[in-house]
Amino acid sequence: MNDNLTNGNQIQIEDDRTGIDVQTLKRAFSDNLFYALGKFPEIATKNDFYMALAYTVRDRLLRRWLNSQETYLKQDVKIVCYFSAEYLIGPQLGKNLINLAIVEQVRQAVEECGLNLDDLIEQEEEPGLGNGGLGRLAACYMDSMATLNIPAIGYGIRYEFGIFDQEICEGWQVEITDKWLRYGNPWEIPRTEATVEVGLGGYTESFYDENNRYRVRWLPDRTVKGVPYDTPILGYKTNTANTLRLWKAEAPESFNFQAFNVGDYYGAVNEKTYSENITKVLYPNDEPIQGKQLRLEQQFFFVSCSLQDMIRLHLATQENLDNFGELFAAQLNDTHPSIGVAELMRLLMDVHDYEWEQAWEITQKTFAYTNHTLLPEALEKWSLGLFGSLLPRHLEIIYEINRRFLHEIRTHYPNDVSKLSNFSLIDETGEKYVRMAHLACVGSHAINGVADLHTQLLKQDVLRGFYELFPEKFTNKTNGVTPRRWIVLSNPELTELITSKIGDNWITHLEELQQLEPFADDPNFRNAWRQMKQQVKTRLARRIEKRCGITVDPNYSLFDIHVKRIHEYKRQHLNVLHIITLYNRIKKNPNIDIVPRTFIFGGKAAPSYFMAKLIIKLINSVGEVVNNDPDVRGRLKVVFIPDYNVTNSQPVYPAADLSEQISTAGKEASGTGNMKFSLNGALTIGTLDGANVEIRQQVGEENFFLFGLKAEEVSQMKSQGYNPWEFYSSNEALREVIDQISSGLFSPEESNLFKPLVDSLLYHDEYMLLADYQSYIDCQDRVSEAFRDWDNWTRMSILNTARMGIFSSDRAIREYCQDIWNVQAVPVKLEDYVQAKG
Ligand code: 475
CATH class of the missing domain: 3.40.50.2000 (Glycogen Phosphorylase B;)
Structure with a gap:
């Protein structure tokens, strides 16, 4: 302990929760084991040790996290809101150690406690909140936005059960429930104070308000609470820590009490189970499942929670929502969150009194849409019956968007009725459906594919009509991956070899890998x-x-x-x-x-x-x-x-x-x-x-x-x-x-x-x-x-x-920032930021 006493008689004790020298880390680690886990080392399990270390690391990024949020709130900065039904962020401990630049100190600290850092890192159960490429892309983009100091919130769903665990029995796949929360999740913090309510079902009615304006209100027949769980996403060697805000569905108390009063205890509990089902499990298909009500409930639930959250944040510093689209850029990760177009319209008109025209302008300015698939069978659609019974007000709004849109189509193609059915937001070729990609296209100011060829094929094929109509909306944004996880963390041997020749600047400027060419x-x-x-x-x-x-x-x-x-x-x-x-x-x-x-x-x-x-x-x-x-x-x-x-x-x-x-x-x-x-x-x-x-x-x-x-x-x-x-x-x-x-x-x-x-x-x-x-x-x-x-x-x-430097997600994010989001980097200050030594 005397190691913390330095400089002769001037006593400096590093804070147990921020200090990053080996001795302080050791003390913090054993403090967390004792005070957070309630264990002596003698009886601690490997998971206890992992948790104690995770808390030790989390402590060291909280200051950056809170300062980032405070910075965004105080300055009127534009924030990227990434809307994704899936995030595959992977294990957090190793990544955070790298981004905090404290791997070596921590390795030594746990070694001096008789433990091995790689073993502890392996102990972590990853949040498998996605199926594949789309969810992993969202995670790479969150990493890059933080690293580039871009203010961002990732909005999504906190599935209780993520993608199933796979076992192979006699050569066959067997699915096992993914109980990732079983031993606790040290990286998330519930923010119950920011809970919101979401309606479902019911009907709408029109009325005239006190100013004699024609209005509509939605009277849902049930409501669900959305409780946000926040995970910090720290950038690489920077002070920016953005938030991944995932929503958990809970039953509203009022239901319990109401039912309890009439003695229907079973009904009350049943209702609770029903509400909480919404975020129970990730659909394990990497193509959409047609017609599952629960899936539409998931989509609407997280999108409504997120938009209400953004409006609350906005009104904390702004007088009204006129400039909502100037302060938020909402990116739709495929059509899964595209119901957001109708929900933002509803919130603006029915809750915040906007007229259609202004609401529509704000909505289009806010949203942009990324398409991730060319398989025609993967384009999401919802049958009118299902849609209307779950979201009656949104269906009305979609009809009105469609009416106005088809009016434009008629003027644009006066003599071609086939255009109307091709463009319509409603598929009327057989059973009637709402076409979510069409909703996303008309409700967004930008539409992008994820590779050159893909964007070309979208323009020629899948979204051809929309391209002819609004060519200026289309851009390509070739995907990228984060070198922090996919080189530095996954391949330390390669990292060392590259760095020995060209230094380590490539980790944030991946084009610099070019300097390796002569060594070939x-x-x-x-x-x-x-x-x-x-x-x-x-x-x-x-x-x-x-x-x-x-x-x-x-x-x-x-x-x-x-x-x-x-x-x-x-x-x-x-x-x-x-x-x-x-x-x-x-x-x-x-x-x-x-x-x-x-x-x-x-x-x-x-x-x-x-x-x-x-x-x-x-x-x-x-x-x-x-x-x-x-x-x-x-x-x-x-x-x-x-x-x-x-x-x-x-x-x-x-x-x-x-x-x-x-x-x-x-x-x-x-x-x-x-x-x-x-x-x-x-x-x-x-x-x-x-x-x-x-x-x-x-x-x-x-x-x-x-x-x-x-x-x-x-x-x-x-x-x-x-x-x-x-x-x-x-x-x-x-x-x-x-x-x-x-x-x-x-x-x-x-x-x-x-x-x-x-x-x-x-x-x-x-x-x-x-x-x-x-x-x-x-x-x-x-x-x-x-x-x-x-x-x-x-x-x-x-x-x-x-030669692969351009495939960094940093490059991709810079392009999104410039061409679609119009957002700037906002450096975060950290007065008592303790630089990694050496
Ligand atoms: C593409 N997932 C990759 C990657 O852009 C591409 C669909 C429906 C429901 C749930 N998940 C999905 C996808 O569509 C998906 O993962 N698409 C993939 O997106 C990122 O690199 O080519 O197949």
């Missing part, structure tokens, strides 16, 4: 690079051994990795066709000279998506045969890593030699895993789809393995009547592979097991695997040949990392 020709650097790769591959190999009981060779085997949600359009099964093709070559000639490969898969299938689950089973079944065939002699290994999530993905990206990005061209909006791989020095085998196109442009054609049909060739071939059978019957190797799957070679106990998959390929092949098969195999052969030349492979690997 330096034999010493290449050696160091290869060793680094070997080291991280060995790390992953150990995990695989532990987790799956499969031994893989990190030294000579090419790590060929395919991780993402399981989906037919992402074509994990095309990868399987390649594995079987190689297997057949070995079986025909056991002494064949083949480049050893480890095929690593990971990803969850939506629980109701039969074909995706069958693909998981196929991967595992093929693995079972290939991994255990003595003829293979370990040259091919197939691994399925269970429960792919942010935590489990972090050791995966750094260890890849080859990144599989093989979606059918025109189907993957962008991809972000593709960026994480290439940034970590993997080479990509990919189609010209999503951001692959731009990645290839950046890294150079010669450093990218391209194959397959292009988007326009896909649609051309489709329109000419694509026949997969022709490819099957004319390609011997392909035929053999398909026949083996159908014959039960990989499912001896049930030979018909994979029939649905085979039939789908032979008779429909929606995603054109058979058309792309030969091109894929040829390209994989080029990959193998290239891998034999280790030195050149390493060179290509270095060039990939060096």
Whole structure:
């Protein structure tokens, strides 16, 4: 303890909750263990230690967090409100240590307590509040906004159960409830004082107010309370800490009392359960589920809570809402929050007395919409019946938006009635639906896709009419990922190597990775690079051994990795066709000279998506045969890593030699895993789809393995009547592979097991695997040949990392700020900010 007494007789004791020297950290850690967890070290569990450390770290970012909020409130600054039904922020401890720049002190402090920092970091249960790319993008953007000192609030849903945990039993996916809150969440603070109420159901009535103005009011038949839970999102080495505000649904007390008074105790409790259901569970589909009332309730609930919250914040410093759109930029992360357009109109008109025209101007100025998908079946729509019974007032408002909009259409296209039904916010082609993408498009001042190709296809295809009508609204914002999590935290070996050559400025200015280019020709650097790769591959190999009981060779085997949600359009099964093709070559000639490969898969299938689950089973079944065939002699290994999530993905990206990005061209909006791989020095085998196109442009054609049909060739071939059978019957190797799957070679106990998959390929092949098969195999052969030349492979690997700088989410956020949000950075002061030493 005397270590805190310094400078002779001038006594300085660092605050237990802010000091960041090793001794203070140790004391804070044991204080938290005692006072927050109520444990002596002797009886503390690993989780107690994790919690004590998490509180110790949280203490150290609270000052920044509160100062940030105070700064935003005092100055009239414009705030970005990111509206997203999903956030996949991943574990927080490691990230916060990096952003506070206190990793080494903390490592030493816990070591001196006889603990290991990496073990404690691994103890954290991540908040799996999203399905995949869309939710993870929201998390990267929150990180970048904080790092760039952009005032921001992330609004979303605090699901009690996030995305299910996946186990693999006999090769099949089994879903386990994600009880992420079981042991407590040290990062969130409930703000019950900011609770709001949300109505649902009921009816509307019109009336004349005291000024004899015609008005409408909504009389909901039930209300739900929204309680905000706040998580600080600290930027990297800056004072800005923004808020992720997630809403939990609770029953209003009044219901309980009312029912209790009439003695209906059961009814009261039932009502409570019903209300709280709204934020109970994340829908585990990465495509929308049509027609589920609870899903619409979730969307409306969090959007209404958030807009009411913004209005409250606004009116704390402003006289009225006239300049709401000047002080808030609300970004709609896909159509999931697009009901916000109607809800803001309702709040402005029915609650705050605005006239339609001014309310509409404010609404359009406030919202902007990001589209994330080209799959037509993924466009959200709600049947009028369901919509009207849950949100009667919003349906009226949507009708009025539509009436005015279609009036514009009529003037714009006077002689074309077909335009009316194409543009209408209401789909009247069969059963009637509200089209959420149309609502988002008319209610926003900006619309963007998430990669160049995706934005082009939106303009040509999915949102073509809207593009013709308002071309000025459309922009592209190619996705990006945060280098803090996806390089610094996930790949310390690479971080150190890069920094040893070019310093560490690249962590916030990722373009500076360019400075690595000259080192691609330096034999010493290449050696160091290869060793680094070997080291991280060995790390992953150990995990695989532990987790799956499969031994893989990190030294000579090419790590060929395919991780993402399981989906037919992402074509994990095309990868399987390649594995079987190689297997057949070995079986025909056991002494064949083949480049050893480890095929690593990971990803969850939506629980109701039969074909995706069958693909998981196929991967595992093929693995079972290939991994255990003595003829293979370990040259091919197939691994399925269970429960792919942010935590489990972090050791995966750094260890890849080859990144599989093989979606059918025109189907993957962008991809972000593709960026994480290439940034970590993997080479990509990919189609010209999503951001692959731009990645290839950046890294150079010669450093990218391209194959397959292009988007326009896909649609051309489709329109000419694509026949997969022709490819099957004319390609011997392909035929053999398909026949083996159908014959039960990989499912001896049930030979018909994979029939649905085979039939789908032979008779429909929606995603054109058979058309792309030969091109894929040829390209994989080029990959193998290239891998034999280790030195050149390493060179290509270095060039990939060096040229990937533009795929930082910092770059993406700067573009959103300039082109869509019109917001500026606001530096936050911290008088007693204690700089990290050394
Ligand atoms: C794209 N999720 C990627 C990524 O832009 C892209 C849909 C409905 C309900 C719940 N979740 C979803 C998505 O649509 C999604 O994740 N889309 C992905 O967004 C970020 O990189 O290509 O597929």
